[in-house]
Amino acid sequence: MGSLNKADLICETIDNGIILLNENLEVLFWNKWLETRTNISFDQISQKKITEVFPDINEAKLKRKIKATLTLNSPTFYTTELNESFFNIEFKNKITHRVFKNMQQNVTLNPYDIENKTVIIYVYDSTILKETNFKLAHAKEKIEKEHNKTLAIKQQLEDSIDEFELLLNATMEAIILFDENYICTNINDVGVELFKFASKTEALGVDILAFFEDKQLNYKKIENTFEASMNTVCKHTFPALIKIKNATFNDKKIRILTVVDLTELKYRDKLISEQAKLVAMGEMIGNIAHQWRQPLSAISTAASGIKLQKEFNMLTDELLDESLDGIVRSSMHLSQTINDFRDFIQGDKEVVKFSLEENLKKDLSIVEGMLKNYDIHVFLECQKTIELYNYKNELTQAILNIIDNSKDALLEKNVKDKYIFINTYELLDEAVIEIYDNAKGISDDVINKIFEPYFTTKHKSQGTGLGLYMTHQIIEKSMGGTISVSNISYEYNNHHFKGACFKITLPL
Amino acid sequence: MENSTILNEDQQDCLQELINIAYGSGTAAISEILDAFATLSIPRINIIETKYLNDYLQSQVKVDMPQFLATQLINGKFSSENLFIIDKHSAENLAREFGLEESEIEDINELSDVILEITNILSSSTISKFAQEMDIEVSFSPPHVKLLNSIEEMDSTFIDKYHQVIIISTILQFENQNIRGELLILTTDDTIEFIKKLLDKILDEL
Numbered sequence: 001m002g003s004l005n006k007a008d009l010i011c012e013t014i015d016n017g018i019i020l021l022n023e024n025l026e027v028l029f030w031n032k033w034l035e036t037r038t039n040i041s042f043d044q045i046s047q048k049k050i051t052e053v054f055p056d057i058n059e060a061k062l063k064r065k066i067k068a069t070l071t072l073n074s075p076t077f078y079t080t081e082l083n084e085s086f087f088n089i090e091f092k093n094k095i096t097h098r099v100f101k102n103m104q105q106n107v108t109l110n111p112y113d114i115e116n117k118t119v120i121i122y123v124y125d126s127t128i129l130k131e132t133n134f135k136l137a138h139a140k141e142k143i144e145k146e147h148n149k150t151l152a153i154k155q156q157l158e159d160s161i162d163e164f165e166l167l168l169n170a171t172m173e174a175i176i177l178f179d180e181n182y183i184c185t186n187i188n189d190v191g192v193e194l195f196k197f198a199s200k201t202e203a204l205g206v207d208i209l210a211f212f213e214d215k216q217l218n219y220k221k222i223e224n225t226f227e228a229s230m231n232t233v234c235k236h237t238f239p240a241l242i243k244i245k246n247a248t249f250n251d252k253k254i255r256i257l258t259v260v261d262l263t264e265l266k267y268r269d270k271l272i273s274e275q276a277k278l279v280a281m282g283e284m285i286g287n288i289a290h291q292w293r294q295p296l297s298a299i300s301t302a303a304s305g306i307k308l309q310k311e312f313n314m315l316t317d318e319l320l321d322e323s324l325d326g327i328v329r330s331s332m333h334l335s336q337t338i339n340d341f342r343d344f345i346q347g348d349k350e351v352v353k354f355s356l357e358e359n360l361k362k363d364l365s366i367v368e369g370m371l372k373n374y375d376i377h378v379f380l381e382c383q384k385t386i387e388l389y390n391y392k393n394e395l396t397q398a399i400l401n402i403i404d405n406s407k408d409a410l411l412e413k414n415v416k417d418k419y420i421f422i423n424t425y426e427l428l429d430e431a432v433i434e435i436y437d438n439a440k441g442i443s444d445d446v447i448n449k450i451f452e453p454y455f456t457t458k459h460k461s462q463g464t465g466l467g468l469y470m471t472h473q474i475i476e477k478s479m480g481g482t483i484s485v486s487n488i489s490y491e492y493n494n495h496h497f498k499g500a501c502f503k504i505t506l507p508l
Numbered sequence: 509m510e511n512s513t514i515l516n517e518d519q520q521d522c523l524q525e526l527i528n529i530a531y532g533s534g535t536a537a538i539s540e541i542l543d544a545f546a547t548l549s550i551p552r553i554n555i556i557e558t559k560y561l562n563d564y565l566q567s568q569v570k571v572d573m574p575q576f577l578a579t580q581l582i583n584g585k586f587s588s589e590n591l592f593i594i595d596k597h598s599a600e601n602l603a604r605e606f607g608l609e610e611s612e613i614e615d616i617n618e619l620s621d622v623i624l625e626i627t628n629i630l631s632s633s634t635i636s637k638f639a640q641e642m643d644i645e646v647s648f649s650p651p652h653v654k655l656l657n658s659i660e661e662m663d664s665t666f667i668d669k670y671h672q673v674i675i676i677s678t679i680l681q682f683e684n685q686n687i688r689g690e691l692l693i694l695t696t697d698d699t700i701e702f703i704k705k706l707l708d709k710i711l712d713e714l
Binding site (some may be wrong): 060061064065067068071072073074075076077079106108 | 647650
């Protein structure tokens with residue numbers, strides 16, 4: 001096979017278009033690949049100006065490229081990236097996955113004969129490549145859209161996290177989150193400050209028990225709110241109200257520990273209690289004054305009687321004994337009053353067993369003088385057998401506060417016949433004490449507030465607003481009972497009365 | 509950026525001379541093809557470590573304007589990569605020089621095509637002559653062009669594979685036209701070795 005034949009064979013079998021052009025753009029060669037793609041035979045196009053057959057070819061550009069090729073003796077290019085095609089070859093057979101209507105081409109111009117100014121043009125079908133690029137670009141666009149969506153969701157999530165942190169830090173309580181093993185995973189700013197952590201990170205990973213003073217605390221069993229003593233990082237303790245809530249998030253168990261610092265509240269409570277005690281002492285002194293008036297006058301009368309009888313030589317041994325006995329009795333009564341007063345002021349150190357009836361009688365004896373002075377009649381009706389195991393003197397303080405309140409109400413309302421009734425009875429496993437008066441009751445708008453501290457309907461000079469608050473604290477917090485108030489109507493001695501009724505229940 | 513001692517003074521001088529001759533002929537070719545008087549500044553040769561390439565490119569390129577970046581591979585023993593960087597404004601003026609209509613200049617594809625042509629012309633005219641001087645064969649791959657808003661968009665991760673880059677930079681200017689482009693020839697380890705041997709051979713023959 002001769003060399004010409006070899007070149008012919010290559011030109012006819014190669015999977016590229018080959019064109020030989022002169023500087024006037026006339027076609028000198030046109031291979032089989034082009035014949036079959038364009039349906040234009042070499043005979044049809046031979047010696048014709050290529051731009052006449054393919055008018056969409058940019059003649060100026062082609063001429064410039066040919067000039068460059070020949071001048072530089074080096075190839076020049078058309079690339080699919082920029083030019084869709086060198087010339088228009090419509091796909092008539094491409095049916096599946098068709099993206100482009102026309103063949104996409106890469107074209108290289110090479111100098112063929114510099115002297116005769118001819119160039120050889122190679123045409124490469126780059127449709128598949130361009131299609132792939134096209135599909136890739138589409139896929140990229142799709143991914144970018146998805147990515148933007150993801151970014152938007154991420155932003156939303158970040159926003160909600162920020163919002164959550166904001167909420168977490170806006171509360172007054174310390175909020176600490178734990179994982180299923182009770183290891184700290186998050187804590188709000190209040191928590192960091194309250195437990196004296198240097199920073200939030202210092203708190204992360206800390207075991208829940210480190211927050212409590214009681215290291216034996218069975219926190220897993222606790223569901224309700226409870227009071228506990230908490231531990232700061234510097235081992236200081238403080239009282240707090242605690243709630244541990246279990247929750248499930250993303251299939252993981254989390255525990256939320258809410259801590260309300262009670263230091264201030266406890267301090268306030270203590271202050272109120274001390275204030276109330278002072279008020280009670282003041283009242284007690286008033287009571288003692290009333291209480292002492294009668295025995296003192298009895299002593300004074302007896303003493304002056306003795307003196308008078310002696311002056312008139314009428315003092316017999318019997319009279320002296322009788323008078324001295326009277327003085328001793330009265331002195332003992334005075335002494336008892338002091339004892340009662342002291343018991344009351346000292347408060348209870350521990351629970352004791354006592355008879356409810358005796359306790360109430362003693363309470364009444366303390367205020368007997370005062371009640372008499374104001375012409376208030378007290379009716380005590382007790383179930384005899386009731387015995388309590390509780391703080392005796394605290395109950396006295398509570399009862400005296402209620403009686404004092406009734407006395408004030410009776411005087412304020414100017415009730416003519418003033419009564420206070422005290423009944424006790426057992427109901428199920430509780431002792432019930434009912435104390436009611438005929439002072440026409442408490443108005444509806446304040447009846448729900450009377451156990452609040454510093455609440456008073458009385459004139460400032462009279463009421464401190466602490467008496468009934470302390471009574472409530474004593475009965476419910478200290479003695480484990482309940483106290484409620486309501487207005488009642490009742491008949492007594494064929495008269496119809498209206499008044500406030502305090503109902504106390506205490507465990508037996 | 510540090511100049512490497514990879515080429516000794518004689519080698520550097522020799523290379524500079526060869527490049528000067530090659531680029532001189534390139535200028536003539538461009539002027540002939542475009543029928544306009546173009547000049548190429550005296551080429552500067554820099555050898556830097558690849559890790560400084562991005563910094564170097566940034567220092568060479570105006571950052572306040574979008575840039576066209578055309579790349580073209582040179583194959584053969586002098587295997588290297590040509591970068592032609594030209595700002596958009598210069599590219600538009602260049603397109604006018606090429607005889608494009610104003611409507612064509614607005615078409616980014618037409619503009620890109622002009623950049624490709626000038627890149628191809630610059631590569632061919634300079635490197636072909638250089639190869640001829642060095643008596644070696646080279647061939648060119650079709651060039652590619654990209655419009656970059658900043659040079660950082662250039663994907664140069666592949667550069668990490670090399671240690672050093674020889675940068676031959678020159679500035680293309682047309683008289684009475686506001687056209688300014690920078691041509692960089694980047695070549696790496698193997699080619700640097702080849703060039704060194706070739707330079708020594710030329711120096712020996714002197």
